[in-house]
Amino acid sequence: MRVPRPEEAEAAYAICHEAFTNRPERREAWLATKRMDDFLCAWAGDELVATTETIPAGQHFGGRSVPMGAVASVAVRPDHRGRGLAPRLLGTAIEHMYERGLVLSTLHPATTRFYRSFGWEIGGQFGVRRVPASALAALPRGEPECLRPAADGDRELVRECYARAAPAIEGSIDRSEAFWAAWERDLDPPHRYLYVYDAGGRVDGYVTYEQLETGRQWGFALTVHELVAVDAEAMLTLWRHVGSHATMVDDVTVLAAPLDALALLLPEQVVQLVDANHWLTRVVDAQGAIAARGFPSAARGRVELELVDRLAPWNEHRFVLDVADGRGVLQRGGFGDVRLTINGFASLYTGWASAGTLRAAGLLAGADDDTRRALDTMFAGSPPHLFDDF
Numbered sequence: 001m002r003v004p005r006p007e008e009a010e011a012a013y014a015i016c017h018e019a020f021t022n023r024p025e026r027r028e029a030w031l032a033t034k035r036m037d038d039f040l041c042a043w044a045g046d047e048l049v050a051t052t053e054t055i056p057a058g059q060h061f062g063g064r065s066v067p068m069g070a071v072a073s074v075a076v077r078p079d080h081r082g083r084g085l086a087p088r089l090l091g092t093a094i095e096h097m098y099e100r101g102l103v104l105s106t107l108h109p110a111t112t113r114f115y116r117s118f119g120w121e122i123g124g125q126f127g128v129r130r131v132p133a134s135a136l137a138a139l140p141r142g143e144p145e146c147l148r149p150a151a152d153g154d155r156e157l158v159r160e161c162y163a164r165a166a167p168a169i170e171g172s173i174d175r176s177e178a179f180w181a182a183w184e185r186d187l188d189p190p191h192r193y194l195y196v197y198d199a200g201g202r203v204d205g206y207v208t209y210e211q212l213e214t215g216r217q218w219g220f221a222l223t224v225h226e227l228v229a230v231d232a233e234a235m236l237t238l239w240r241h242v243g244s245h246a247t248m249v250d251d252v253t254v255l256a257a258p259l260d261a262l263a264l265l266l267p268e269q270v271v272q273l274v275d276a277n278h279w280l281t282r283v284v285d286a287q288g289a290i291a292a293r294g295f296p297s298a299a300r301g302r303v304e305l306e307l308v309d310r311l312a313p314w315n316e317h318r319f320v321l322d323v324a325d326g327r328g329v330l331q332r333g334g335f336g337d338v339r340l341t342i343n344g345f346a347s348l349y350t351g352w353a354s355a356g357t358l359r360a361a362g363l364l365a366g367a368d369d370d371t372r373r374a375l376d377t378m379f380a381g382s383p384p385h386l387f388d389d390f
Protein backbone atom coordinates (compact mmCIF):
# COMPACT_ATOMS: atom_id res chain seq x y z
CA MET A 1 0.00 0.00 0.00
CA ARG A 2 1.50 3.34 -1.02
CA VAL A 3 1.03 6.64 -2.84
CA PRO A 4 1.16 5.93 -6.58
CA ARG A 5 3.79 7.51 -8.79
CA PRO A 6 2.64 9.98 -11.50
CA GLU A 7 3.22 7.38 -14.22
CA GLU A 8 0.77 5.06 -12.41
CA ALA A 9 -2.16 7.46 -12.90
CA GLU A 10 -3.43 5.46 -15.88
CA ALA A 11 -3.66 2.30 -13.73
CA ALA A 12 -5.52 4.21 -10.97
CA TYR A 13 -7.88 5.63 -13.58
CA ALA A 14 -8.64 2.13 -14.88
CA ILE A 15 -9.79 0.99 -11.39
CA CYS A 16 -12.09 4.04 -10.98
CA HIS A 17 -13.35 3.79 -14.56
CA GLU A 18 -14.46 0.20 -13.97
CA ALA A 19 -15.88 0.81 -10.47
CA PHE A 20 -17.86 3.96 -11.31
CA THR A 21 -18.43 3.58 -15.08
CA ASN A 22 -16.77 6.96 -15.69
CA ARG A 23 -17.67 8.53 -19.00
CA PRO A 24 -14.82 7.74 -21.45
CA GLU A 25 -14.78 11.36 -22.69
CA ARG A 26 -13.87 12.44 -19.15
CA ARG A 27 -10.64 10.39 -19.15
CA GLU A 28 -8.35 13.22 -20.30
CA ALA A 29 -9.80 15.65 -17.75
CA TRP A 30 -9.47 13.04 -14.97
CA LEU A 31 -5.82 12.43 -15.81
CA ALA A 32 -5.13 16.16 -16.13
CA THR A 33 -6.68 17.18 -12.81
CA LYS A 34 -6.17 14.27 -10.38
CA ARG A 35 -3.03 14.49 -8.24
CA MET A 36 -1.49 11.11 -7.53
CA ASP A 37 -0.14 12.54 -4.24
CA ASP A 38 -3.76 12.54 -2.98
CA PHE A 39 -4.17 8.82 -3.72
CA LEU A 40 -3.35 5.78 -1.65
CA CYS A 41 -3.43 2.51 -3.59
CA ALA A 42 -2.97 -1.21 -3.08
CA TRP A 43 -1.25 -3.67 -5.38
CA ALA A 44 -1.51 -7.40 -5.96
CA GLY A 45 1.94 -8.30 -7.22
CA ASP A 46 2.71 -5.52 -9.67
CA GLU A 47 -0.95 -4.83 -10.53
CA LEU A 48 -2.68 -1.81 -9.02
CA VAL A 49 -6.03 -3.18 -7.75
CA ALA A 50 -7.49 -0.66 -5.25
CA THR A 51 -7.63 3.12 -4.86
CA THR A 52 -8.62 5.80 -2.34
CA GLU A 53 -8.25 9.55 -2.74
CA THR A 54 -8.14 12.28 -0.08
CA ILE A 55 -8.49 15.79 -1.50
CA PRO A 56 -7.35 18.46 0.97
CA ALA A 57 -9.78 21.36 1.39
CA GLY A 58 -11.66 23.10 4.15
CA GLN A 59 -15.25 22.84 5.36
CA HIS A 60 -17.06 25.75 6.98
CA PHE A 61 -18.43 25.33 10.47
CA GLY A 62 -19.31 28.22 12.72
CA GLY A 63 -18.00 30.66 10.11
CA ARG A 64 -14.47 29.20 10.03
CA SER A 65 -12.76 26.90 7.56
CA VAL A 66 -11.89 23.57 9.17
CA PRO A 67 -9.11 21.55 7.41
CA MET A 68 -10.89 18.61 5.80
CA GLY A 69 -9.91 15.62 3.66
CA ALA A 70 -12.58 14.94 1.04
CA VAL A 71 -12.51 11.19 0.44
CA ALA A 72 -13.31 9.94 -3.06
CA SER A 73 -12.29 7.24 -5.55
CA VAL A 74 -12.75 4.40 -3.03
CA ALA A 75 -12.64 1.45 -5.43
CA VAL A 76 -11.42 -2.13 -5.55
CA ARG A 77 -11.14 -4.20 -8.73
CA PRO A 78 -14.05 -6.69 -8.61
CA ASP A 79 -11.85 -9.79 -8.38
CA HIS A 80 -10.14 -8.37 -5.27
CA ARG A 81 -13.26 -7.30 -3.38
CA GLY A 82 -14.25 -8.88 -0.08
CA ARG A 83 -10.64 -9.25 1.12
CA GLY A 84 -10.42 -6.20 3.34
CA LEU A 85 -8.42 -4.03 0.92
CA ALA A 86 -10.63 -0.91 1.15
CA PRO A 87 -10.81 -1.13 4.97
CA ARG A 88 -7.01 -1.20 5.18
CA LEU A 89 -6.68 1.72 2.76
CA LEU A 90 -9.24 3.77 4.71
CA GLY A 91 -7.58 3.02 8.07
CA THR A 92 -4.26 4.27 6.69
CA ALA A 93 -5.96 7.26 5.02
CA ILE A 94 -7.30 8.30 8.44
CA GLU A 95 -3.77 8.13 9.92
CA HIS A 96 -2.38 10.15 6.99
CA MET A 97 -5.08 12.81 7.43
CA TYR A 98 -4.26 13.04 11.13
CA GLU A 99 -0.56 13.48 10.35
CA ARG A 100 -1.35 16.17 7.74
CA GLY A 101 -3.61 18.17 10.05
CA LEU A 102 -6.81 17.34 8.15
CA VAL A 103 -8.94 17.22 11.28
CA LEU A 104 -12.20 16.26 9.55
CA SER A 105 -13.08 14.03 6.64
CA THR A 106 -16.22 14.17 4.50
CA LEU A 107 -17.46 11.89 1.73
CA HIS A 108 -20.49 10.89 -0.33
CA PRO A 109 -21.22 7.24 0.46
CA ALA A 110 -22.45 4.58 -1.92
CA THR A 111 -22.86 2.44 1.20
CA THR A 112 -23.37 3.90 4.66
CA ARG A 113 -22.80 0.73 6.69
CA PHE A 114 -19.30 0.34 5.26
CA TYR A 115 -18.08 3.88 6.11
CA ARG A 116 -19.98 4.01 9.38
CA SER A 117 -17.85 1.15 10.67
CA PHE A 118 -14.78 3.40 10.21
CA GLY A 119 -16.29 6.32 12.14
CA TRP A 120 -17.96 8.32 9.37
CA GLU A 121 -21.52 9.35 10.23
CA ILE A 122 -24.32 11.41 8.70
CA GLY A 123 -23.21 15.03 8.49
CA GLY A 124 -25.95 16.55 6.38
CA GLN A 125 -28.35 16.06 3.53
CA PHE A 126 -27.41 16.06 -0.14
CA GLY A 127 -30.95 16.34 -1.31
CA VAL A 128 -32.43 16.49 -4.77
CA ARG A 129 -35.41 18.85 -4.90
CA ARG A 130 -37.93 19.74 -7.55
CA VAL A 131 -39.63 23.10 -8.03
CA PRO A 132 -42.22 23.89 -10.73
CA ALA A 133 -40.65 26.34 -13.19
CA SER A 134 -43.95 28.25 -13.25
CA ALA A 135 -43.61 28.98 -9.51
CA LEU A 136 -40.14 30.45 -10.09
CA ALA A 137 -41.49 32.46 -13.04
CA ALA A 138 -44.11 33.99 -10.71
CA LEU A 139 -41.48 35.38 -8.31
CA PRO A 140 -40.86 39.15 -8.27
CA ARG A 141 -38.47 40.15 -11.06
CA GLY A 142 -35.60 41.21 -8.85
CA GLU A 143 -33.03 43.18 -10.85
CA PRO A 144 -32.86 41.57 -14.32
CA GLU A 145 -30.60 44.37 -15.57
CA CYS A 146 -27.85 42.91 -13.34
CA LEU A 147 -28.06 39.49 -14.95
CA ARG A 148 -25.78 38.35 -17.76
CA PRO A 149 -24.06 35.22 -19.07
CA ALA A 150 -20.62 34.75 -17.52
CA ALA A 151 -17.67 35.71 -19.66
CA ASP A 152 -14.29 33.96 -19.52
CA GLY A 153 -12.86 36.75 -17.39
CA ASP A 154 -15.54 36.25 -14.71
CA ARG A 155 -14.08 33.11 -13.18
CA GLU A 156 -12.15 35.00 -10.50
CA LEU A 157 -15.24 37.09 -9.65
CA VAL A 158 -17.31 33.92 -9.32
CA ARG A 159 -14.73 32.41 -6.96
CA GLU A 160 -14.68 35.60 -4.97
CA CYS A 161 -18.49 35.56 -4.73
CA TYR A 162 -18.43 31.98 -3.46
CA ALA A 163 -15.70 32.90 -0.96
CA ARG A 164 -17.93 35.67 0.43
CA ALA A 165 -21.06 33.52 0.63
CA ALA A 166 -19.69 30.13 1.70
CA PRO A 167 -18.46 30.83 5.27
CA ALA A 168 -22.04 31.60 6.30
CA ILE A 169 -23.28 28.28 4.87
CA GLU A 170 -22.60 25.53 7.42
CA GLY A 171 -20.90 22.55 5.81
CA SER A 172 -19.97 24.28 2.54
CA ILE A 173 -16.53 23.48 1.16
CA ASP A 174 -13.72 26.00 1.38
CA ARG A 175 -12.66 25.06 -2.13
CA SER A 176 -9.05 24.25 -2.85
CA GLU A 177 -7.70 24.46 -6.41
CA ALA A 178 -8.63 20.79 -6.94
CA PHE A 179 -12.27 21.59 -6.12
CA TRP A 180 -12.37 24.54 -8.48
CA ALA A 181 -10.77 22.41 -11.20
CA ALA A 182 -13.59 19.87 -10.76
CA TRP A 183 -16.15 22.70 -10.80
CA GLU A 184 -14.71 24.01 -14.09
CA ARG A 185 -14.60 20.48 -15.51
CA ASP A 186 -18.32 20.14 -14.80
CA LEU A 187 -19.18 23.28 -16.80
CA ASP A 188 -19.14 21.04 -19.83
CA PRO A 189 -20.70 22.26 -23.01
CA PRO A 190 -22.98 21.90 -24.90
CA HIS A 191 -25.83 22.60 -22.48
CA ARG A 192 -24.25 23.89 -19.27
CA TYR A 193 -24.79 27.57 -18.54
CA LEU A 194 -23.30 29.97 -16.02
CA TYR A 195 -25.13 33.26 -15.41
CA VAL A 196 -23.91 35.93 -13.02
CA TYR A 197 -25.57 38.72 -11.08
CA ASP A 198 -23.27 41.64 -11.81
CA ALA A 199 -23.49 44.34 -9.16
CA GLY A 200 -21.37 46.82 -11.09
CA GLY A 201 -18.08 44.96 -11.57
CA ARG A 202 -18.65 42.68 -8.60
CA VAL A 203 -20.41 39.32 -8.85
CA ASP A 204 -22.94 39.04 -6.02
CA GLY A 205 -24.46 35.79 -7.19
CA TYR A 206 -24.35 33.15 -9.90
CA VAL A 207 -26.17 30.07 -11.08
CA THR A 208 -24.95 27.06 -13.04
CA TYR A 209 -27.47 24.79 -14.70
CA GLU A 210 -27.77 22.14 -17.34
CA GLN A 211 -30.46 21.75 -19.99
CA LEU A 212 -31.16 18.12 -20.78
CA GLU A 213 -33.10 16.64 -23.65
CA THR A 214 -36.21 14.74 -22.63
CA GLY A 215 -37.15 13.10 -25.91
CA ARG A 216 -40.47 14.91 -25.84
CA GLN A 217 -41.68 16.79 -28.87
CA TRP A 218 -40.54 20.09 -27.38
CA GLY A 219 -39.03 21.40 -24.21
CA PHE A 220 -36.22 20.12 -22.01
CA ALA A 221 -35.39 19.27 -18.41
CA LEU A 222 -33.35 21.72 -16.35
CA THR A 223 -31.06 20.89 -13.43
CA VAL A 224 -29.60 23.63 -11.24
CA HIS A 225 -26.18 22.54 -10.03
CA GLU A 226 -25.29 25.57 -7.96
CA LEU A 227 -26.96 28.84 -7.05
CA VAL A 228 -25.02 31.13 -4.76
CA ALA A 229 -26.10 34.64 -3.78
CA VAL A 230 -24.73 37.01 -1.18
CA ASP A 231 -28.01 38.92 -0.76
CA ALA A 232 -31.75 38.61 -1.28
CA GLU A 233 -31.87 40.70 -4.50
CA ALA A 234 -29.26 38.52 -6.19
CA MET A 235 -31.03 35.35 -5.06
CA LEU A 236 -34.42 36.49 -6.28
CA THR A 237 -33.04 37.63 -9.62
CA LEU A 238 -31.27 34.32 -10.21
CA TRP A 239 -34.25 32.12 -9.29
CA ARG A 240 -36.53 34.25 -11.43
CA HIS A 241 -34.03 33.82 -14.27
CA VAL A 242 -34.26 30.03 -13.86
CA GLY A 243 -38.06 30.45 -13.95
CA SER A 244 -37.79 32.27 -17.28
CA HIS A 245 -37.47 28.81 -18.88
CA ALA A 246 -41.03 27.97 -17.83
CA THR A 247 -42.37 27.72 -21.40
CA MET A 248 -39.87 24.93 -22.10
CA VAL A 249 -39.47 23.35 -18.66
CA ASP A 250 -42.09 21.87 -16.31
CA ASP A 251 -40.06 21.13 -13.21
CA VAL A 252 -36.62 22.42 -12.22
CA THR A 253 -34.42 19.88 -10.45
CA VAL A 254 -32.15 21.43 -7.83
CA LEU A 255 -29.10 19.59 -6.54
CA ALA A 256 -27.76 20.19 -3.06
CA ALA A 257 -28.41 23.94 -2.85
CA PRO A 258 -30.07 25.25 0.31
CA LEU A 259 -33.64 26.22 -0.55
CA ASP A 260 -34.69 27.43 2.89
CA ALA A 261 -34.70 31.08 1.81
CA LEU A 262 -36.44 30.34 -1.50
CA ALA A 263 -39.19 28.48 0.39
CA LEU A 264 -39.87 31.70 2.28
CA LEU A 265 -40.31 33.62 -0.99
CA LEU A 266 -42.45 31.21 -2.96
CA PRO A 267 -46.18 31.88 -2.63
CA GLU A 268 -47.02 28.18 -2.14
CA GLN A 269 -45.25 25.15 -0.66
CA VAL A 270 -44.11 23.69 -3.96
CA VAL A 271 -40.53 22.59 -3.19
CA GLN A 272 -40.61 18.81 -3.33
CA LEU A 273 -37.86 16.57 -1.95
CA VAL A 274 -37.37 13.78 -4.48
CA ASP A 275 -34.19 12.14 -3.18
CA ALA A 276 -32.42 12.46 0.14
CA ASN A 277 -28.88 11.20 0.09
CA HIS A 278 -26.75 12.13 3.04
CA TRP A 279 -23.09 12.96 3.17
CA LEU A 280 -20.91 11.52 5.93
CA THR A 281 -18.27 13.16 8.09
CA ARG A 282 -15.57 11.70 10.31
CA VAL A 283 -13.89 13.61 13.10
CA VAL A 284 -10.28 12.64 12.38
CA ASP A 285 -8.72 14.65 15.21
CA ALA A 286 -11.22 15.62 17.90
CA GLN A 287 -9.01 18.22 19.60
CA GLY A 288 -7.96 19.78 16.29
CA ALA A 289 -11.54 19.83 14.99
CA ILE A 290 -12.82 21.67 18.06
CA ALA A 291 -9.98 24.19 17.92
CA ALA A 292 -10.54 24.88 14.20
CA ARG A 293 -14.29 25.55 14.05
CA GLY A 294 -16.21 28.58 15.20
CA PHE A 295 -18.94 28.47 17.85
CA PRO A 296 -21.90 30.80 18.42
CA SER A 297 -20.57 33.81 20.30
CA ALA A 298 -23.42 33.53 22.81
CA ALA A 299 -22.61 29.89 23.65
CA ARG A 300 -20.65 29.37 26.85
CA GLY A 301 -20.18 26.20 28.84
CA ARG A 302 -18.21 23.16 29.85
CA VAL A 303 -18.98 19.49 29.22
CA GLU A 304 -16.90 16.47 30.28
CA LEU A 305 -16.85 13.87 27.53
CA GLU A 306 -15.57 10.38 26.97
CA LEU A 307 -15.01 9.69 23.29
CA VAL A 308 -15.12 6.16 21.89
CA ASP A 309 -13.05 5.64 18.74
CA ARG A 310 -11.74 2.15 18.05
CA LEU A 311 -9.67 3.26 15.04
CA ALA A 312 -8.01 6.46 16.24
CA PRO A 313 -6.37 5.99 19.67
CA TRP A 314 -5.57 9.72 19.86
CA ASN A 315 -9.34 10.40 20.08
CA GLU A 316 -10.25 7.65 22.55
CA HIS A 317 -9.91 9.61 25.82
CA ARG A 318 -11.75 11.59 28.42
CA PHE A 319 -11.88 15.26 27.51
CA VAL A 320 -13.13 18.53 28.90
CA LEU A 321 -14.86 20.67 26.27
CA ASP A 322 -14.89 24.40 27.00
CA VAL A 323 -16.72 26.86 24.75
CA ALA A 324 -16.67 30.64 25.19
CA ASP A 325 -16.40 33.78 23.03
CA GLY A 326 -16.90 31.90 19.76
CA ARG A 327 -14.05 29.44 20.31
CA GLY A 328 -13.75 25.92 21.71
CA VAL A 329 -11.00 23.96 23.47
CA LEU A 330 -10.95 20.21 24.02
CA GLN A 331 -8.43 19.15 26.63
CA ARG A 332 -7.70 15.74 28.02
CA GLY A 333 -9.02 15.09 31.49
CA GLY A 334 -12.27 15.18 33.42
CA PHE A 335 -14.60 12.39 34.48
CA GLY A 336 -16.17 11.57 31.12
CA ASP A 337 -19.73 12.27 32.27
CA VAL A 338 -21.05 12.08 28.69
CA ARG A 339 -20.12 9.04 26.63
CA LEU A 340 -20.10 9.78 22.92
CA THR A 341 -19.08 7.57 20.00
CA ILE A 342 -16.88 9.16 17.34
CA ASN A 343 -19.80 8.67 14.91
CA GLY A 344 -22.14 10.58 17.20
CA PHE A 345 -19.54 13.28 17.62
CA ALA A 346 -19.45 13.81 13.84
CA SER A 347 -23.23 14.31 13.58
CA LEU A 348 -23.19 16.68 16.56
CA TYR A 349 -20.21 18.60 15.16
CA THR A 350 -21.80 19.35 11.79
CA GLY A 351 -25.06 20.39 13.45
CA TRP A 352 -26.96 17.56 11.80
CA ALA A 353 -28.09 15.84 14.98
CA SER A 354 -29.03 17.23 18.39
CA ALA A 355 -27.77 15.61 21.58
CA GLY A 356 -31.32 14.29 22.12
CA THR A 357 -31.33 12.63 18.69
CA LEU A 358 -27.94 11.06 19.38
CA ARG A 359 -29.19 9.73 22.70
CA ALA A 360 -32.24 8.28 20.99
CA ALA A 361 -29.94 6.51 18.50
CA GLY A 362 -27.70 5.16 21.27
CA LEU A 363 -24.67 7.21 20.20
CA LEU A 364 -24.63 9.40 23.31
CA ALA A 365 -25.18 8.40 26.94
CA GLY A 366 -24.92 9.96 30.38
CA ALA A 367 -26.04 13.50 29.58
CA ASP A 368 -28.82 15.03 31.66
CA ASP A 369 -31.25 17.58 30.19
CA ASP A 370 -29.03 20.56 31.02
CA THR A 371 -25.94 18.97 29.50
CA ARG A 372 -27.81 18.07 26.33
CA ARG A 373 -29.09 21.63 26.07
CA ALA A 374 -25.54 22.93 26.58
CA LEU A 375 -24.23 20.72 23.75
CA ASP A 376 -27.06 21.81 21.45
CA THR A 377 -26.33 25.48 22.14
CA MET A 378 -22.64 25.01 21.39
CA PHE A 379 -23.13 23.19 18.08
CA ALA A 380 -26.23 25.12 16.96
CA GLY A 381 -26.29 26.45 13.41
CA SER A 382 -28.40 26.49 10.28
CA PRO A 383 -28.84 23.05 8.65
CA PRO A 384 -25.51 21.97 7.09
CA HIS A 385 -25.29 22.05 3.28
CA LEU A 386 -22.69 20.73 0.90
CA PHE A 387 -22.81 21.88 -2.74
CA ASP A 388 -19.96 19.76 -4.01
CA ASP A 389 -20.29 16.21 -5.25
CA PHE A 390 -16.97 14.34 -5.18
Ligand SMILES: CC(C)(COP(=O)(O)OP(=O)(O)OC[C@H]1O[C@@H](n2cnc3c(N)ncnc32)[C@H](O)[C@@H]1OP(=O)(O)O)[C@@H](O)C(=O)NCCC(=O)NCCS
Nearest residue numbers: 019074075076081082083084085086108109110111113114
Ligand atom coordinates in the same frame (compact mmCIF):
# COMPACT_ATOMS: atom_id res chain seq x y z
C1 LIG B 1 -17.24 -0.88 -1.54
C2 LIG B 1 -15.84 -1.44 -1.81
C3 LIG B 1 -14.86 -0.29 -1.93
C4 LIG B 1 -15.46 -2.35 -0.64
O1 LIG B 1 -14.11 -2.75 -0.77
P1 LIG B 1 -13.57 -4.19 -0.28
O2 LIG B 1 -12.10 -4.11 -0.19
O3 LIG B 1 -14.14 -5.23 -1.17
O4 LIG B 1 -14.18 -4.27 1.15
P2 LIG B 1 -14.55 -5.58 1.97
O5 LIG B 1 -15.63 -6.37 1.35
O6 LIG B 1 -13.31 -6.32 2.27
O7 LIG B 1 -15.21 -4.76 3.14
C5 LIG B 1 -15.12 -4.82 4.45
C6 LIG B 1 -16.49 -4.61 5.06
O8 LIG B 1 -17.36 -3.76 4.33
C7 LIG B 1 -18.57 -4.45 3.99
N1 LIG B 1 -18.96 -4.11 2.62
C8 LIG B 1 -18.24 -4.29 1.52
N2 LIG B 1 -18.93 -3.89 0.44
C9 LIG B 1 -20.11 -3.42 0.88
C10 LIG B 1 -21.27 -2.89 0.26
N3 LIG B 1 -21.32 -2.73 -1.07
N4 LIG B 1 -22.30 -2.51 1.03
C11 LIG B 1 -22.26 -2.68 2.37
N5 LIG B 1 -21.19 -3.19 3.01
C12 LIG B 1 -20.13 -3.57 2.28
C13 LIG B 1 -18.21 -5.91 4.06
O9 LIG B 1 -19.36 -6.69 4.36
C14 LIG B 1 -17.21 -5.95 5.15
O10 LIG B 1 -17.82 -5.92 6.41
P3 LIG B 1 -17.56 -7.12 7.42
O11 LIG B 1 -16.07 -7.16 7.57
O12 LIG B 1 -18.29 -6.67 8.64
O13 LIG B 1 -18.15 -8.27 6.71
C15 LIG B 1 -15.81 -2.30 -3.10
O14 LIG B 1 -16.85 -3.25 -3.04
C16 LIG B 1 -15.95 -1.50 -4.40
O15 LIG B 1 -14.97 -1.11 -5.01
N6 LIG B 1 -17.21 -1.26 -4.84
C17 LIG B 1 -17.48 -0.48 -6.06
C18 LIG B 1 -17.15 0.98 -5.88
C19 LIG B 1 -17.86 1.62 -4.71
O16 LIG B 1 -19.04 1.41 -4.47
N7 LIG B 1 -17.10 2.41 -3.95
C20 LIG B 1 -17.61 3.16 -2.84
C21 LIG B 1 -17.93 4.50 -3.34
S1 LIG B 1 -18.48 5.59 -2.08
